[in-house]
Amino acid sequence: MKSYCYIHSLGFTRYFRIFAHQRVSYNVSKILDDIQKRQRKQQNGLRPSTKTSISTKTKPIKLKENLRYNIKNNSSTRKLNVKDNNLVAADLSIDCSTTIASTDIFQELGLDSYMCENLEEVMQNNTIVRNNAESYDIFDDINLTKRNLLSYIHVSIYNDNLSEAHQFLLEFIGKFSNSLSTNDIGNCCELLIKGWARKGNTDNVIELMDFIRNSLKLNLNTQIYEYYLLSLEKQIKETTKDNLEQVFSEMRSSNIKPEYLFFRSTLNRKEIQLIRDMFQRFDVDLKLKKYNFPKMSRNKHLQDIMAIPQKHYDPFEGIDLSQMNQLVEEQFCTEIDSTIKVKPIDAQFNDLDAKEPESFYKRLIELLESCWKQSLAEGFQNYLRTIRSKHKRLNGIPFVHYMTLMEPEIYVEAMIEEIRKCSSFSESYSPFALHLFETLGRKIMSKYLLRSNQNDDTFADFKNCYEKYVQYTMNPELIRKFNPREYWQHLIENGNHYFFDESKYWANNVLKEIGKDLYEVISNSTMFNSEILLMSQMSLNNKNQLIQPVISFLYKSHEMYKTKKEVRVHPLLIKLYEGARSDIHFESERLPMICPPVPWISSTFGGNLLHRSFIVRPPPYYPRKKLKNLPVNQMYPTFDSLNALSLCPWKINQKILDLAIDVFKNKGDLELDIPISLSGFGALPRASSDMTPKEKSFIYHKRKTQKKEQAEMYSLWVDCMYKLSIGNKFRDQIFWFPINTDFRSRVYPIPPNFNHLGSDLSRALLLFAKGKPLGEQGLKWLKIHLINLTGLKKRYSTEDRLAYCDEVLDLIFDSADKPFDGQRWWMQSDEKWQTLACCIELTNAIRSGDPANYVSHIPIHQDGSCNGLQHYAALGRDLLGAKSVNLFPDELPQDVYSDVAKLVELEIEKDCANNLEIANVVKGFISRKIVKQTVMTYVYGVTKYGAKLQVLKRLKEDSKFPENHKTTASLYISEKILLSIQKMFTQTRSIQNWLTNCAQIISNDYGATVEWVTPLGFPVVQSYYKAPKKTSPHLLPNTMKQKNAFPANFIHSLDSSHMMLTSLECHRNGLTFASVHDCYWTHASNIDLMNLYCRKQFVALHSQPILDNLAKQLRMQLESINKEREIENHRKFVQQVDQQISKGEFDLNSVMNSIYFFS
Structure with a gap:
């Protein structure tokens, strides 16, 4: 694209042709600011600094030629229709005796000093698109300028500064139109029209409509006419029917049908009703069309499930819901406050001075925080004066408005909360500053969004809709008619309108800048005395005592010699907050909800009430726009599955919680995976003066190792303390987990610190809030589940496991009655805490006298048998592999790890017969443990080198293995393991090789990321890129990561x-269902049904030509890229992608009869 910018500076006139790739927005405002600064210096008689300036004397003719060439080959088809005398079309005219700009400006534009010296090359690289460049921008958002402008206008509407925003937009368009397309400008004008319409200023509305029509040459849309009608209703002078007829006539002349008014309106419910009332007053009947959401897209996998009539399903059966309305209000209040205070468990990691009680530290913290609030208030006001005087801008937009949106007290309190949060870090932990900056900026934005949404009634409209949805979740009859997504859509279709404007959100660069500035205020304004514990008293008036910064910044080297800015909290402050046992402050979205989550109806709407989440947890450079632009009904299966999962209510297992808290308070227990406190390590060893240098070196190494172990243990200790504290807070409550996915569509609860995907303890702490009688089969499955958890009978049949459970019932009762004082049988288990929870549940069920009617809340698990290899075996129809991973029916469960170990032993026997020395060395050392990790990671494409390291680690643990042969043996054994797996899964390696080869072609030869669509319509994008370069506006795929x-x-x-397919069928049949990836949970009485649906959906999934469909998708991607630019050897690459994978003889339907497929 090209545009022309006129700049008058330094006493002469100069013209620049501003150019950039259409996906890159250069921050031209920085150039203007710098030139104006130099101009002011000249006017004041000061000589502008030339120390950091560059000259354009070098090759001006060549420079001119480069510009002409690039503009000719990269000009955008976009039109600039803004009427402004400052936009002049002229060739580049440069006075070669003067300087253009200082180096720091070029750095602002992404140009380093090398580039400044090689300006012509930079210009060419930044405008010519590389053949293998990916189409995603290196910035967070390709529409950064547009986003910042829209958010600025929203802020101005909130602050009632519409006139200023109106004037600024027109000035901005005149100066920096190269950063905006005509559509972008139109969007900004449309938002201004909405603001003026709400104030009833029809004149400004008409002016902007004429500007869009005549200057931008854009057609007006339905929304703009809705705003126009609103302004007519709200204006002071009386509106007549002729005014309305004139509007309708204009609409028809623009090919817009008036009956489609409010079809997808961006007004709130009250405003729509105002216009409807105006229509009724003038007897206008337009026969308005009603919006209907698109129906479920055709999906082979969903047809059979959707054909099943929804059976009776009451997710809250047996739960007291009398307080639900109160809980909804409480959740809204929590999210409005944005933080939740959680009282920590009464335990401490560090050994503080026993002379001082907890009250001493609390008083100390109160005094410090009171002092900090005063200094932060002063520091914040000084900061505001500074940015006002310097006219600070971000992307050309005044920055001060973001910092004066709310009362200063809001910003000060946010900074105090940030100090508290940072004080919960360990002494050895210093998080990346950018992450903290963005988090703090997001917190400020959340407070603004809440107020803004309250002002324009978005909040009220949404709350009205949500309250009706909550009533739906408690009504089994409505659940039979609609699933959660369908009901929410039904509400919108039937007049329960709300609109959440995403353009209110601030771009990441704004969030980071806000956070950075506030952290600078914290660092400069908050101090304390490191000798405070030795002082008899602390006077708030004596500021000389406050001499140490609370928070400081440091730079650390990381991978690839990169230096990153980190935040460090004073270590004494961490101890003070721990001594005070201060409340833990969590962001509201980091904890479970006490009312049902909002159902997903789009990729940006679902989960928490007020905190907006994206349906995907995006990795760096993830193309969100690709997901947003999908037909919404393509994502319905994913939405429906997430909604079914998040509808499951949970409660705390109080017995396990109390036991775990007792262990945690009593210094922890590593055998029970409860981290120990600092006292468990003993004192750090000290060197003495009489030691030899070698002994001192040993002590130094020992101290360093112990400090590292202590830091790691502290992280585990804090994590466990968080889990137990959160569990303690929710001990008497019912709660829900909002859920989203990763980029592969794998499902995760949004709250990270406490959920059922956590450790053994986390899972043991959770119960289904809804209980179900065990029934005829439930007791059997409860017993089998208990033995499964122990891991003691992995190779035994279900009947043997059941018999074993009956044999050890006395030990089970003893474990339930006396967990720590009895025989502690439960501590032999692989999953100790879950085993103990199951012992207690089974004991209660049997002692109830009527186990069939005992209401059980404990989730029963059915786990896939090396699930990754199960999918490979099904894809390749490997008979031997299918048997090893229990796809094939058998009387006993197969253990793939033991099977591989046997094959490895046979290979070693052959080599021993040929007198291979290393084979004789390793003979007798092959075990299930040695091969397990390599077999597990084989499905993830483990390399030979990686397999060697895995085996070497196991050999080092075996003291009997000859030390001098461990390295050689690890290579030999790893090769035999990989060979044995390939023999067992004959097609798996060929499938892996094909997938890897396809990724190599796409990323290396076509310069694109690997993308595919799952059988349920979820688009997967592997956003693995090389580190971005300032010299290129594009990201290039990281081929190694793409293919691996x-x-x-x-x-x-x-x-x-x-x-997801299993969850949808379980929901359709009225089952409570939860999952941890390939481990499915339900009530004991429903295990047989869940097992049936699990097997049925696996067969249905793999009955489709999955690999053929994948090949078609990849081929389409190659063809699409080849159309844009001809790729050498394109036909050859397509043939490689189209390669047919031969299949084995395994009958997929036999999975239906396999007991141990999931068990």
Whole structure:
């Protein structure tokens, strides 16, 4: 694209032709600011600094030629229709005796000093698109300028500064139109029209409509006419029917049908009603059309499930819902406050001075925070004066408005909360500053969004809709008619309108800048005395005592020699907050909800009430727009599965919680995976003066190792403390987990600190809030589940496990009655805490006297048998592999790890017969443990080198293995393991090789990321890129990561599809269902049904030509890229992608009869 910018500076006139790739927005305002600064210096008689300036004397003719060439070859088809005398079309005219700009400006534009010296090359690189460049911008958002302008206008509407925003927009368009397309400008004008319409200023509305029509040459849309009608209703002078007829006539002349008014309106419910009342007053009947959401897209996998009539399903059966309305209000209040205070468990990691009680530290913290609030208030006011005087701008937009939106007290309190949060870090932990900056900026934005949405009634409209949805979740009859997504859409279609304007959100660069500035205020304004514990008293008036910064910044080297800015909290402050046992402050979205989550109806709407989440947890450079632009009904299966999962209510297992808290308070227990406190390590060893240098070196190494272990243990200790504290807070409440996915569609709860995907303890703490009688089969499955958790009978049949459970009933009762004082049988288990929870549940059921009617809340698990290899075996129809991973029916469960170990032993026997020395060395050392990790990671594409390291680690743990042969043996054994797996899964390696080869072609030869669509319609994008370069506006795929990750990610997307299909059928049949990837949970009485649906959906999934469909998708991607630019050897690459994978003889339908497929 090209545009022309006129700049008058330094006493002469100069013209620049501003150019950039259409996806890059250069921050031209920085150039203007710098030139104006230099101009002011000249006017004041000061000589502008030339120390950091560059000259354009070098090759001006060549420079001119480069510009002409690039503009000719990269000009955008976009039109600039803004009428402004400052936009002049002229050639580049440069006075070669003067300087253009200082180096720091070029750095602002992404140009370093090398580039400044090689300006011509930079210009060419930044305008010519590389053949293998990916189409995603290196910035967070390709529409950064547009987003910042829209958010600025929203802020101005909120602050009632519409006139200023109106004037600024027109000035901005005149100066920096190269950063905006005509559509972008039109969007900004449309938002201004909405603001003026709400104030009833029809004149300004008409002026902007004429500007869009005549200057921008854009057609007006339905929304603009809705705003126009609103302004007519709200204006002071009386509106007549002729005014309305004139509006309708204009609409028809623009090919807009008036009957489609309010079809997808962006006004709130009250405003729509105002216009409807105006229509009624003038007897206008337009026969307005009603919006209907698109129906479910055709999906082979969903047809059978959707054909099943929804059976009776009451997710809250047996739960007291009398307080639901109160809980809804409480959740709204929590999210309005944006933070939740959680009282920590009464335990401490560090050994503080025993002389001082907790009250001493609390008083100390109160005094410090009181002092900090005063200094932060002063520091914040000084900061505001500074940015006002310097006219600070971000992307050309005044920055001060973001910092004066709300009362200063709001910003000060946010900074105090940030100090509290940072004080919960360990002494050795210093998080990346950018992450903290963005988080703090997001917190400020959330407070603004809440107020803004309250002002324009968005909040009220949404709350009205949500309250009706909550009533739906408690009404089984409505659940039979609608699933959660369908009901929310039904509400919108039937007049329960709300609109949440995403353009209110601030771009990431704004969030980071806000956070950075506030952290600078914290660092400069908050101090304390590191000798405070030795002082008899602390005077708030003596500021000389406050001499140490609370928060400081440091720079650390990381991978690839990159230096990153980090935040460090004073270590004494961490101890003070721990001594005060201050409340833990969590962001509201980091904890479970106490009312049902909002159902997903789009990729940007669902989860928490007020905190907006994206349906995907995006990795760096994830193309969100690709997901947003999908037909919404393509994502319905994913939405429906997430909604079914998030509708499941949970409660705390109080017995397990109390036991775990007791262990945690009593210094922890590593055997029970409860982290120990600092006292468990003993004192750090000290060197003495009489030691030799070698002894001192040993002590130094020992101290360093112990400090590292202590830091790691502290992280585990804090994590456990968070879990137990959150569990304690929710001990008497019912709660829900809002859920979203990763980029492969794998499902995760949004609250990170406490959920059922956590450790053994986390899972043991959770129960289904809804209980179900065990029934005839439930007691059997409860017993089998208990033995499964112990891991003691992995190779035994279900009947043997059941018999074993009956044999050890006395030990089970003893474990339930006396967990720590009895025989502690439960501590032999692989999953100790879950085993103990199950012991207690089974004991209660049997002692109830009527187990069949005992209401059980404990989730019963059915776990896939090396699920990744199960999917590979099904894809390749491997008979031997299918038997090893229990796809094939058998009387006993097969253990793939033991099977591989046997094959490895046979290979070693052959080599021993040939007198191979290393074979004789390793003979007798092969065990299930040695091969397990390599077999597990084989599905994820483990390399030979990686397999060697895995085996070497196991050999080092075996003291009996000859030390001098461990390295050689690890290579030999790893090769035998990989060979044995390939023999067992004959087609798996060929599938992996094909996937890897496809990824290599797409990323290396076509310069694109690997993308595919799952069987349920979820688009997967592997956004693995090389580190971005300032010299290029594009990201290039990281070929190594693309090809290594493709097999694993593809299998993960399949296991997620299987889980989602199972969840949808379980929901359709009225079952409570939860999952941890390939481990499915339900009530004991429903295990047989869940097992049936699990197998049925696995067979249905793999009955489709999955690999053929994938090949078609990849081929389409290659063809699309080849149309844009001809790729050498394109036909050859397409043939490689189209390669047919031969299949084995395994009958997929036999999975239906396999007991141990999931068990």
